[in-house]
Amino acid sequence: MQTDSPSEETPADRRRLRVRESIISAAERVFAKEGESGLSIRRLADEIDYSPSAIYKYFGSKDELIDELKEAFFERLLAKIDGSSSADRPFLQRAKACVATYVDTAVTRPFHYAAAFSSIKHSLPENGGGPLSWDGFVTTSKGQAFGVLISMVTEGQELDIFDPSLDPVMAAKSLWAGSHGLAQLLIHMPHFHQLVPEQQPMTAKDFIEFHADLQIRGLLKPADGSGNGRLPGQNS
Template sequence: MPSDLSLEPTPAERRRLKVRGAIIDAAERVFASEGETGLSIRRLAEEIDYSPSAIYKYFGSKEALIDELKEAFFERLLARVDRISCADAPFAQRGRACVSTYIETAMERPHHYAAAFSGPLVTDHDTQTPPQKWEDFEKTYKGRAFNILVEMVREGQSLNVFDPALDPFLSAKSVWAASHGLAQLITHMPNVSALSPSNPPVPASTFIAFHADLVFRGLQRPALARQTHLTLED
């Protein structure tokens, strides 16, 4: 009989997690084929042969489901980068791996990645909604994953590897933006890494490693950046 301190989920909890996972997986499939406009509680009920009322027990509205779908991607990403950041490995290896993992996670489930960033396109920056409060952002999986990047920059600075003049938050945003850009390219243009006027095709994994190294070296102290270099042939 499990106690209150047991780490093992109860049968009821396992069933709840299984059903929740099935709903999120179905939402990803519908999003992939029909976009956000085609995603509805009734459409999901058809997809997984559940009643709409059963789905409403887990998600109170379509908006709540989409928010959960977005968070689920970052929950997966957080678990991976957290393992990397806590690993017993040299800082340079962990730092590059954090960058690579973001892109690799997007590649594994591109439609879920696309859903994670779905939302209205802002065309008038003067009338956009107020920015999310930092305290609220930190509580999300996305915010927690971002904070790992911030701590990575700070660790690099404390080790005298990264430029101490860099703002950790701006640096983490820049790393995120660069990785997001490559993830978008690869998920929308799978052969982008092989595009070249003369060189032989480059595997995606090699190009991602090159990108991660370039990002890492961009944060280094100038003297260190000149000493380290990774080519596509390494």
């Protein structure tokens, strides 16, 4: 008889998990309405009719709670990407859907997106010196979401669709930067996509898809087979 199977959750464990999830859900509601400045342990306690001390049993500080919201955003993003990138679709359709989903998720949940990228100074070395930790980054949901882009570029190269001379990490960083730039514009200038003179009105979804298509085109293998993915000054 096996004796090393994991023990079942006790009623107390399940109750603790439910309370923790209710706190996170309430924090998302407050953040969505009031942003990071409106979120506090006391404000959260009022939202769910708990005492601040009860919440502190689950989260030691507001920063700890914000960190949980960040992870929740990227977990949601990963689930959406997985749903929009079904393996039975042609690769280029999946690649464009991946990029578009990044932008759409941010625009649809702007406060959660802001939480996911808030307080970045806490992640940087003191006085801005030294590199960020790659090993630490890739273990987070944010790092896993970025890893999806790296895998997408690598798959495109293996399928002989993307430029083989591109560095997958650099290409993924460029895709991410472009997508977050568009997300910021659409969040802070909601009618940005309509700034097209003398043309039919364009929806935000149309512009996001245009952006995704253009970014993916930039990765395609050149028609003459030559690579163009090296940075200026790099040796051939």
